Each structure stands twice: as structure tokens, then as C-alpha cells.
Amino acid sequence: MTAEAPLAPAVSYGRLVPVTVHFDDLDxxxxxxxxxxxxxxxxxxxxxxHGYGIRFEGDWVAAGDACNAVRELRISYEAPVTRPGAYAVHLWLERLGNTGLTYGFRLCSADGATTYAQGTRVLVRLDADTLRPAPWSETFRAAGRELLRSAD
Known part of the structure; x- marks a missing residue:
């Protein structure tokens, strides 16, 4: 049996990506x-x-913008997920800097109405040879601008 995830509804900023909670994800x-x-x-x-063509396939030099590291992760658990099934992750960028970014996220109901957890994560783009901060490419920055949450 093959089941395709339904298209997630639109959100006013960022993207809603369908995810599945499986029985073995429960404690x-x-x-x-x-x-x-x-x-x-x-x-x-x-x-x-991946939809923007940005992916890691085993070669850090070829990875370009996918060569990055997590600097910080914050998460707040708002309500328990108590059963397997269809959910979504709402994703957006809070900040897009020269070498780093902060993104926001919510694990939510498939329609985006109920929030189970939310948080932020800070990433730093790395040079594959030196592992020091490096600027994001213009291609990445263009994709990132589409995901930025407006200040209002």
C-alpha cells in the first residue's frame, strides 16, 4: 500500500511540511x-x-550551503502528541545573516491549527576545509528570503 502525504494547507508565512508520527515514535x-x-x-x-536543490550527499565540499552546523536549539513542549498519524511541521526563517540563520518551527496538527511544540534553531554555514563560518550562497539566500517571517 502506498500512501502519499496530502498537501499541507497554506500558512501566512513559511511552509507547512507534512510529517507522520509512527507507533514506534511513542514512548x-x-x-x-x-x-x-x-x-x-x-x-x-x-x-x-531538497525542493530547493540543497542537499548533503556525502561530500562536504560539494554540499555547499548544506555544510552547516547547529549552534543552538531551543524547544518548548506545549501539548502531548498521544497517537500516531498525520501531523505537520511549520517552518520559517526568523533571521538570515551572512554566515548564520535562525529558523523557527512548530510541530503541529496537519492543518496547522494545534501546536504541540515550538522552538528555534541557529545554524552556521561552514567552510568545508576550515570548518570556520562561511557566507551563504546567493542561491541559498534567495530561497531563504522566501521563508523569512515578516516583522509584523
Missing amino acids: ALGLLHNARYPLMVERAWSELW
């Missing part, structure tokens, strides 16, 4: 394990960036 109490939330966010970002 002994039947709740989504706390470590699974950031994993689902990571998978949603990977899917979103």
Missing part, C-alpha cells in the same frame, strides 16, 4: 518521545531544502 506512556520532536523538524527541513 512507554504512549506519548511522542521528546527526542523525536527535533528529529521530525530536521526531516521536514531536509525535505524542504
Whole structure:
């Protein structure tokens, strides 16, 4: 049986990426394990960036903008996920700097109406040879600008 994820509804900023919570993502109490939330966010970002042609395929030099590291992760758990099924991750950029960015996220219901967890993550683009901060490419910056949350 093959099931395609339904298209997520539009949001006023960022993107809503469908994700699936599986039975084995739940802990002994039947709740989504706390470590699974950031994993689902990571998978949603990977899917979103793949759509822009940005991906890591084993070669750090060829990875370009995908050569980056997490500097900070903050997450707040708002309500428990208590069953497997269709959910979504709402993704957006809060800040797009020269070598770093801050993105926001929410793990939410498939329609985006209910928030289960939310947070931010800071990434730094790295030079593959030196592992020092390096500027994002203009291609990446153009994609990032589409995801920026407006100040209002």
C-alpha cells in the first residue's frame, strides 16, 4: 500500500511540511518521545531544502550551503502528541545573516491549527576545509528570503 502525504494547507508565512508520527515514535506512556520532536523538524527541513536543490550527499565540499552546523536549539513542549498519524511541521526563517540563520518551527496538527511544540534553531554555514563560518550562497539566500517571517 502506498500512501502519499496530502498537501499541507497554506500558512501566512513559511511552509507547512507534512510529517507522520509512527507507533514506534511513542514512548512507554504512549506519548511522542521528546527526542523525536527535533528529529521530525530536521526531516521536514531536509525535505524542504531538497525542493530547493540543497542537499548533503556525502561530500562536504560539494554540499555547499548544506555544510552547516547547529549552534543552538531551543524547544518548548506545549501539548502531548498521544497517537500516531498525520501531523505537520511549520517552518520559517526568523533571521538570515551572512554566515548564520535562525529558523523557527512548530510541530503541529496537519492543518496547522494545534501546536504541540515550538522552538528555534541557529545554524552556521561552514567552510568545508576550515570548518570556520562561511557566507551563504546567493542561491541559498534567495530561497531563504522566501521563508523569512515578516516583522509584523
